[in-house]
Amino acid sequence: MDTVKMLLEKANRLPMLPGVYIMLDKKGEVIYVGKAKKLKNRVSSYFHGEHLPKVAAMVAKAADFQVIVAGSEFEALVLENSLIKRHKPYYNILLKDDKGYPFIRMDRRKEYPRMEICARAAKDGAEYFGPFGGRSQSREIIDAVSKALLLPDCTRSFPRDIGKERPCLNYHLEKCAGWCLRDADAGDYRARIEQAAMILEGKSEELVSDLQKEMLAASEELRFERAGELRDRIRAIEGLRNRQRVIATSFTDTDAVGFRRGAKSCFTVLHFVEGDLIGKDVEMLDEPIESDSEAVEGLVRQYYTAPGSSVPKTILLPCEIDGAEDLEKLIGQISDKRVHMEVPRRGERLRLVESAQLNAQEEIERRTTAEQRRSKTLEWLQRALELETLPRRIEAFDVSNLGNSGIVAAMTVFQDGKPLRRDYRKFRIRGLDVQDDYASMYQAVQRRFQRCLEGDEKFAPLPDLLLIDGGEMHTQTACRALEDLGLRLNCFGMVKDERHRTRALVTASGREIGISGNQAVFALIGSIQEETHRSAVSYQRKLRGEDLASVLDSIDGIGPKRKNLLLKHFRSLKAIREAGEEQLREVLPASAASAVYAFFHGEEE
DSSP: OOHHHHHHHHHHTSOSSOEEEEEEOTTSOEEEEEEESSHHHHHHGGGSSOOOHHHHHHHHHOOEEEEEEOSSHHHHHHHHHHHHHHHOOTTSOOOOTTOOOOEEEEOTTSSSOOEEEESSOOSSSOEEEOOOSOHHHHHHHHHHHHHHHTOOOSSOOTTTTTTTSOOOHHHHTTSSOOTTSTTOOHHHHHHHHHHHHHHHTTOHHHHHHHHHHHHHHHHHTTOHHHHHHHHHHHHHHHHHHHHOOOOOOSSOSEEEEEEEESSSEEEEEEEEETTEEEEEEEEEEOSOOSOHHHHHHHHHHHHHHSTTOOOOSEEEOSSOOTTHHHHHHHHHHHHTSOOEEEOOOSHHHHHHHHHHHHHHHHHHHHHSOHHHHHHHHHHHHHHHHTOSSOOOEEEEEEEEEETTEEEEEEEEEEETTEEOGGGOEEEEOOSOSSOOHHHHHHHHHHHHHHHHHTTOGGGOSOOSEEEEESSHHHHHHHHHHHHHTTOOOOEEEEEEOTTSSEEEEEOTTOOEEEOTTOHHHHHHHHHHHHHHHHHHHHHHHHHHHHHHHHHHTTSTTOOHHHHHHHHHHHOSHHHHHHOOHHHHHTTSOHHHHHHHHHHHHTTTO
């Protein structure tokens, strides 16, 4: 029995209960883990119907599956999260393990605490600020805070090295208060460390306010040197705050999540405190994504349930996700804080999500060239259509006519995703007295490839993919023309939706392949269809204008100027022929109007 059919029968026997399903390959290895509200419906859906390439590839490798029934959807979510972390299945969307976002660690239990960079937050009694976008950004933040508060940024250890050597260059450059000197005040050091923590927590305004009060008090007590030190420190902190707003905090108020798909997919998290951007995390994904909703749900779950993750009060999402309430509960339990997720529709919160979406799109654009984006799109198209080779050369056909006359067809060519206009071809359909799109399509396709087989270099080479404007019958007609010539090419029809956009591709047997789930492929096929239709219509109009002009040239008294006036006003030969003499006089002088009328109606009279 066929494996897919066997798995479908097995899935149809599953209960209509929540739980987790585990897809296994021939070796028994876990290749995918998912959760379901109703196991029977969800699991059976994999084994019938059409799927995007990634899902189809997973199903093709699935040799068996296991299920674990859960007591609730929330229990299923917790179990799914645990199994994904344990097995790291190939077909699940996974954050890269080798890309961590560092924290700044500060252990205030020590006599002389220092700020240091570490890969992960740990439950060791120290405080962790972050995460940040990278080690270089973390180092910049430590340097800036140390400079503002004149804290040490050297390799000396305190109190061990106090008084042992002369102060380093930072002291003489007034970048450090000289904590290695024998008379250094340990209490002052501790106070500045507390101030550094306030800056890292996003409490710069509160810190400046406290220092201003202390400065005024020192001034009133005539301790002008102390007041001057505090003034300089306030200026340094304000300069730090104004110069660089990207200082992360372990107590972020709001995170805005962005997710975009293109040649690659990008997941971004922007950390905001009181509307100010304080940090940005980015994750690039190379594999094609089937659903924004599923991708966002999986990535958000992994991001905020990872050990040491910084969890905000509010998480703003770009789209609705299934099981949002359960995910809130899961993140809340792991982080031990109350979390709220929402999809904003208007106002300032929507602006934050739009900013995250824009960042995701810009990351994709920045990290991929136009050529890479086109190449990736063609790779996805190859997988979706199950082609043996990359469709580097794509040819498309469309037919245009005006009633039973002026029937034409156009062929466009796209090479590596770009129009190759020098290879466009146009066909004036011969031997048809009535409109017949199928016969016209057959003739155009037959003539194009007949010329190629005859050795005409203008009609070489053969395409990797042939697209036909129309549905199943149009595609069958094109395939029949190829078969009659002894050719077998990859041929698909372009099916439009109610808004006249390409919604799917169709085979000659009527099997539809959806493309709306992949924006890049959807845009490419849509542009090919539009360009081919434009080419056919423009050629048909050109010939119609030439035919009309040739008829008018044979009328006495009608020169180029009057001919153009008639064409502009009536727009077709039929309208001119049917116009009365009075209507013609609205455009032409009386004698010329009579000549035109007599030319078309003389025989009748």
